[in-house]
Amino acid sequence: MTWNEDWGRISAIARKDLITERRSKAGFNSVAALGVTMLVLFGFAFGPDAQALRDAAAGALWLAILFAGVLAFNRSYQVELESGALDELLQYPGARWTIYAGKLISNLIFVSLMLAIVVAAGIVLFQIHIPSAWPMLLVTLLLGIVGLVTLGTFYAAMASRTRAREVLLPLLLFPMLVPVLLAAMSASKALLGGDLMHEASAWIRLLLGYDVIFLVAALFAFEHVIEV
Amino acid sequence: MTRNWTFVIAAYSLTWAVILGYLVRLHRGRRRAESAYDTAMAETRAGDR
Amino acid sequence: MVVPRPGAWRWFGVFAFAFLIFTQTLAILTSPPDRDMGDLEKILYVHVPAAWITFLSFFVVLAFSARYLWKGREKDDLLAAAAAEVGATFNGLTLLLGMIWGRPAWGVWWTWDARLTSTLVLFLIFVGYLALREFVDDAQRRAQWSAVVGALGAINVPIVYMSVRWWRTLHQIQSNPNTMDPAYVLGLRANAFAFLFIMIYFIHQRYVIASLQRATEHAAEAVALGGQQE
Numbered sequence: 001m002t003w004n005e006d007w008g009r010i011s012a013i014a015r016k017d018l019i020t021e022r023r024s025k026a027g028f029n030s031v032a033a034l035g036v037t038m039l040v041l042f043g044f045a046f047g048p049d050a051q052a053l054r055d056a057a058a059g060a061l062w063l064a065i066l067f068a069g070v071l072a073f074n075r076s077y078q079v080e081l082e083s084g085a086l087d088e089l090l091q092y093p094g095a096r097w098t099i100y101a102g103k104l105i106s107n108l109i110f111v112s113l114m115l116a117i118v119v120a121a122g123i124v125l126f127q128i129h130i131p132s133a134w135p136m137l138l139v140t141l142l143l144g145i146v147g148l149v150t151l152g153t154f155y156a157a158m159a160s161r162t163r164a165r166e167v168l169l170p171l172l173l174f175p176m177l178v179p180v181l182l183a184a185m186s187a188s189k190a191l192l193g194g195d196l197m198h199e200a201s202a203w204i205r206l207l208l209g210y211d212v213i214f215l216v217a218a219l220f221a222f223e224h225v226i227e228v
Numbered sequence: 229m230t231r232n233w234t235f236v237i238a239a240y241s242l243t244w245a246v247i248l249g250y251l252v253r254l255h256r257g258r259r260r261a262e263s264a265y266d267t268a269m270a271e272t273r274a275g276d277r
Numbered sequence: 278m279v280v281p282r283p284g285a286w287r288w289f290g291v292f293a294f295a296f297l298i299f300t301q302t303l304a305i306l307t308s309p310p311d312r313d314m315g316d317l318e319k320i321l322y323v324h325v326p327a328a329w330i331t332f333l334s335f336f337v338v339l340a341f342s343a344r345y346l347w348k349g350r351e352k353d354d355l356l357a358a359a360a361a362e363v364g365a366t367f368n369g370l371t372l373l374l375g376m377i378w379g380r381p382a383w384g385v386w387w388t389w390d391a392r393l394t395s396t397l398v399l400f401l402i403f404v405g406y407l408a409l410r411e412f413v414d415d416a417q418r419r420a421q422w423s424a425v426v427g428a429l430g431a432i433n434v435p436i437v438y439m440s441v442r443w444w445r446t447l448h449q450i451q452s453n454p455n456t457m458d459p460a461y462v463l464g465l466r467a468n469a470f471a472f473l474f475i476m477i478y479f480i481h482q483r484y485v486i487a488s489l490q491r492a493t494e495h496a497a498e499a500v501a502l503g504g505q506q507e
Contacts, residue, residue, distance in 0.1 A: 155426075158409070158413075158422045158425075158426070162409075162412040162413055163412050163414075164408075164412045168405075168408060168409065168412055171404070171405045171408055172405040172408075172409060172426060174401070175398050175401035175402045175405060175430075175433075176402065176429065176430065176433055178398050178433075178437050178440065178441075179433070179436045179437055179439075179440040182440045182441065182443075182444050183440055186443075186444060202443065203443070206436075206439070206440060206443070209436075210436060213432065213436070214429070214432075217428075217429060217432060218429075221425045221428070221429070224346060224421050224422075224424070224425050225421065225422060225425055227421075228415070228417050228418040228421045228422070232316050232317045232381055233316055235317065235320065235377050235378070235380065235381045236316055236317065236319045236320055238377050239319075239320040239323055239324070239374050239377045239378070240301070240319075240323060242370070242373055242374065242377065243323040243327070243370065243374065246366065246369070246370045247297075247475065250363075250366050250479065251479075254479065254482040254483060254486065255482075257483075257486045258482060258485060258486050258489070261485075261486045261489035261490050261493070262489060264489070264490070264493050265489045265490075265492055265493045265496070268492075268493045268496035268497055268500070269496055271496070271497075271500050272496050272499055272500055
């Protein structure tokens with residue numbers, strides 16, 4: 001019974017955020033364009049040698065997603081802060097973690113769509129051969145963005161309400177994301193190279209563990225963050 | 229061997245520079261905080277009268 | 278809010294510094310030069326205790342943050358913040374001493390091994406924590422948020438260590454007193470205690486400053502409200 005109510009709140013918040021985002025397409029388009037631009041710049045840094053590009057592809061992809069994602073996280077609270085809607089949202093009854101879960105889902109969808117565009121551009125620009133183990137690669141991408149979005153959505157709830165949000169969010173978020181980035185980059189790189197050492201599955205397990213730990217921690221801690 | 233001693237001396241000087249530097253910072257901060265506190269308390273007492 | 282005033286703590290500070298000078302002299306004079314590293318091993322008496330203190334202070338931050346989230350007392354928040362600042366100072370010192378050690382011992386200032394890299398990441402987490410405190414003006418909000426950030430950061434440290442270790446495994450086996458010559462053990466332990474006393478003294482001093490500042494703010498608020506004190 002209560003689960004149904006909680007789910008109702010979660011999906012209402014997620015739907016609201018996605019509708020706001022769709023109506024102002026400018027946000028998504030420019031963030032995705034930024035991701036692709038970053039890839040082009042990484043191409044200048046590592047290219048034009050085809051083999052060097054392929055070696056650097058996994059790292060470049062994840063950094064592009066990271067930098068573009070950071071912009072998305074602050075945005076997801078921005079609209080509500082400007083109109084004072086967050087305070088009103090907190091007036092409604094119900095558990096606080098549902099607000100976080102709703103925003104998590106909308107950010108996850110937002111970043112996944114962006115990821116699709118950036119990965120498509122990356123395959124072309126970095127001359128990637130799609131490996132036969134592509135389902136594993138898909139799992140890596142998914143687990144990687146879950147980790148990214150879990151902490152990104154959580155820290156943005158604080159950073160977006162401070163004086164220096166542009167610098168504070170990356171400063172808090174990037175050191176925390178070191179395990180996600182290492183695991184996601186290493187797994188992607190191994191899979192793109194054919195996973196000769198069979199190391200990808202260990203990295204994927206690390207990603208999974210990280211996601212679960214911080215998802216649970218964030219759901220519990222969100223109440224302390226949003227109420228003050 | 230003498231080259232190693234340069235590094236040893238560098239390490240110990242750095243340690244003491246950091247520890248003493250932080251100590252000085254703390255002492256200055258404490259003096260400033262105390263005088264600010266005393267001023268604030270004097271104002272509250274003046275307000276009471 | 279009770280404002281602590283100096284007393285026995287001053288003598289504790291004097292004792293801590295005297296003890297540090299004593300243990301360092303002892304360690305430098307008594308330790309024989311290492312077979313492989315020569316006199317370089319003397320750097321260990323400052324580098325290893327500094328590293329221990331760094332990790333210990335992060336545990337202190339975690340403990341006070343958790344207690345703040347549980348009980349909500351301002352004192353715990355200020356103590357956590359004091360421990361974070363002292364920890365960041367020792368963390369920076371550890372990194373620099375590690376470089377001074379690494380250059381003659383390994384031939385490089387820096388290498389991406391697990392302990393070095395996770396100490397660096399820990400430093401960045403400390404910096405983020407202190408920056409957050411700097412940028413949030415409301416006292417209660419600052420306390421709540423930094424407690425959460427401190428707790429999450431502490432959870433992350435072992436995960437960072439593990440992931441960097443998988444990423445690059447080329448470091449030597451961790452040295453601990455059991456595998457070392459007993460001649461070094463005493464010096465290392467004594468110096469670790471000296472650093473511990475210094476850390477406690479620093480954290481207390483930093484805490485006193487923070488609580489004086491909070492008390493000043495409370496007094497200013499009281500004046501603004503028309504001199505109504507409790």
